[in-house]
Amino acid sequence: MSGPLAGIKVIEIGALIAAPFAARLMAEFGADVIKVEAPGDGDPIRKWRKLHNGTSLWWYLQSRNKRSIALNLKSADGIAIVKRLLEDADVLIENMKPGALEKLGLGWDVLHALNPKLTMVRISGYGQTGPYKDRPGFGAIGEAMGGIRYTTGEAGGVPARVGVSLGDSLASLHAVMGALMSVLRVKTGQGDGQVVDVSLVESVFNLMESLVPEYDLLGHVRERSGGALPGIAPxxxxxTRDGAxxxxxxxxxxxxxxxxxxxxxxxxxxxxxxxxxxxxxxxxxxxxxxxxxxxxxxxxxxxxxxxxxxxxxxxxIYSVADIVADPHYQARDMILRHTLPDGVEVAMPGIVPKLSDTPGAVRWQGPALGEHTDAVLAQLGMTAADIARLRADGAVQ
CATH class of the missing domain: 3.30.1540.10 (formyl-coa transferase, domain 3)
Incomplete structure (x- = not known):
C-alpha cells in the first residue's frame, strides 16, 4: 500500500452505505481496509441499483481497494477472529444498530481493553445516546429529521429528496474526519483511542447553515424555494432557449x-x-x-x-452524460476506466481530494465475497488446516 494512510489498519463491520463509504475513502488513500461480511450474501449493496452479471456496479466502486473476509459473527470462532483482527488495528468502522456489537461481545469496553490504541467509529441513525438511539435509522430519515428535506423542493410543494443518498454520505465524511482526528491524537502520543459517535441526523443538521439562529432570534423558518437561494440574490x-x-x-x-x-x-x-x-x-x-x-x-x-x-x-446543470463527456472532468482524472472481473472496461469516478505528493489511487475494484479470507487468516498465523476447520465449522467462507 502507498498513500498518506499507508500503515493504517481499518476493520469495517458495516453494510450498505455510511460505514462502507467512509472505509472506501480511507482505502483510497492507502489504509489497509479489511471488510467483514456475513457468509452467504455478504453486503446487501452487492445487489443494489444497476447490476452487471449479477453484481452491483455500485459495489465495485464502494468497495474498491478493500479486502473482503467472510465471517460468521454468530459463531464463537468468528468473534474470536474479529478480536484477533482488532488487536493491532487503528480503526474500527461500524454502522450496526446501537447495542448490536455489545450483544456480540464487541462493545467498546471489551475492545478498548483489547487494544487501547483503537479508534471505534460508530455510525447510527441518532447516535449512541439520547431517547431515539434505539430507533432504526437510514440516511433518508437523517435527511428528513436533519432539516434538509424540509428546505428542498419547489416553493409550496412537497419536500423533495436529493437524487443520491446524501444523509449516508454526509455521515461518512464526518466519520472519516473524526477517525483521522482520533488517529492523529494516538499517533502523536496525546492519548489512547476513543469512540467517534456519528449520527446520520446530526451529520445532515451540521450543514444547515444559520437555520437555528434565524429561527431562535427572528422566528424565521426557512422554507422550500426551488432553485433559488433565499436571502442571497441573484x-x-x-x-435557456434550447431547453437547458x-x-x-x-x-x-x-x-x-x-x-x-x-x-x-x-x-x-x-x-x-x-x-x-x-x-x-x-x-x-x-x-x-x-x-x-x-x-x-x-x-x-x-x-x-x-x-x-x-x-x-x-x-x-449536468446529467451524468454531460459529466462523463466533460473535458475538465477528464483532465482532472475524475473519470477513470477500470476492468471488471469479466474483462469488461467501465468508467468509475476518480478520487477526491487531490493531494500533490501522496495522491490516492484505485488498486482494485470491489472484491468477491470472502476473496481475501484465506490471506487475512494466514496473516493472523493460521495454517491451511486451521482455515479448513473454520470453513468446515461454518465460521468463515
Whole structure:
C-alpha cells in the first residue's frame, strides 16, 4: 500500500452505505481496509441499483481497494477472529444498530481493553445516546429529521429528496474526519483511542447553515424555494432557449453589476437600492425575472460564453452524460476506466481530494465475497488446516 494512510489498519463491520463509504475513502488513500461480511450474501449493496452479471456496479466502486473476509459473527470462532483482527488495528468502522456489537461481545469496553490504541467509529441513525438511539435509522430519515428535506423542493410543494443518498454520505465524511482526528491524537502520543459517535441526523443538521439562529432570534423558518437561494440574490436556476438550465450566482456586488451589464439591464445595475445584497434579496423576484428574460432568449452555449467572458459564475446543470463527456472532468482524472472481473472496461469516478505528493489511487475494484479470507487468516498465523476447520465449522467462507 502507498498513500498518506499507508500503515493504517481499518476493520469495517458495516453494510450498505455510511460505514462502507467512509472505509472506501480511507482505502483510497492507502489504509489497509479489511471488510467483514456475513457468509452467504455478504453486503446487501452487492445487489443494489444497476447490476452487471449479477453484481452491483455500485459495489465495485464502494468497495474498491478493500479486502473482503467472510465471517460468521454468530459463531464463537468468528468473534474470536474479529478480536484477533482488532488487536493491532487503528480503526474500527461500524454502522450496526446501537447495542448490536455489545450483544456480540464487541462493545467498546471489551475492545478498548483489547487494544487501547483503537479508534471505534460508530455510525447510527441518532447516535449512541439520547431517547431515539434505539430507533432504526437510514440516511433518508437523517435527511428528513436533519432539516434538509424540509428546505428542498419547489416553493409550496412537497419536500423533495436529493437524487443520491446524501444523509449516508454526509455521515461518512464526518466519520472519516473524526477517525483521522482520533488517529492523529494516538499517533502523536496525546492519548489512547476513543469512540467517534456519528449520527446520520446530526451529520445532515451540521450543514444547515444559520437555520437555528434565524429561527431562535427572528422566528424565521426557512422554507422550500426551488432553485433559488433565499436571502442571497441573484442566485437561481434559469431556463435557456434550447431547453437547458443554467445556474447563475451573481450575488456579490461587483459580480451583480457585471451580470446586469451582460443582460442589458444597466438600470438595475445602477439602481442604489440594489447596491447591496439585502436590497437585492428584498426584490429577488424582479431581478430573477430580468435574468430569466435574457437566458430564455438564447441557447445554453451562448449564455455560458457571455457569462464566462464577463467573469460571472455560471454552470449548466449536468446529467451524468454531460459529466462523463466533460473535458475538465477528464483532465482532472475524475473519470477513470477500470476492468471488471469479466474483462469488461467501465468508467468509475476518480478520487477526491487531490493531494500533490501522496495522491490516492484505485488498486482494485470491489472484491468477491470472502476473496481475501484465506490471506487475512494466514496473516493472523493460521495454517491451511486451521482455515479448513473454520470453513468446515461454518465460521468463515
Amino acid at each position: 442566485s437561481n436556476t434559469y431556463p 438550465y443554467v445556474v447563475i450566482a451573481g450575488n456579490s456586488n461587483p459580480i451583480y453589476k457585471r451580470l446586469m451589464a451582460v443582460i442589458g439591464r444597466q438600470d438595475l445595475a445602477d439602481d442604489p437600492q440594489f447596491a447591496q445584497n439585502d436590497g437585492r434579496a428584498a426584490q429577488a423576484a424582479l431581478i430573477d425575472a430580468a435574468i430569466a428574460g435574457w437566458t430564455s432568449r438564447h441557447p445554453i452555449e451562448h449564455v455560458l460564453a457571455e457569462l464566462e467572458a464577463a467573469d460571472v459564475p455560471a454552470g449548466r
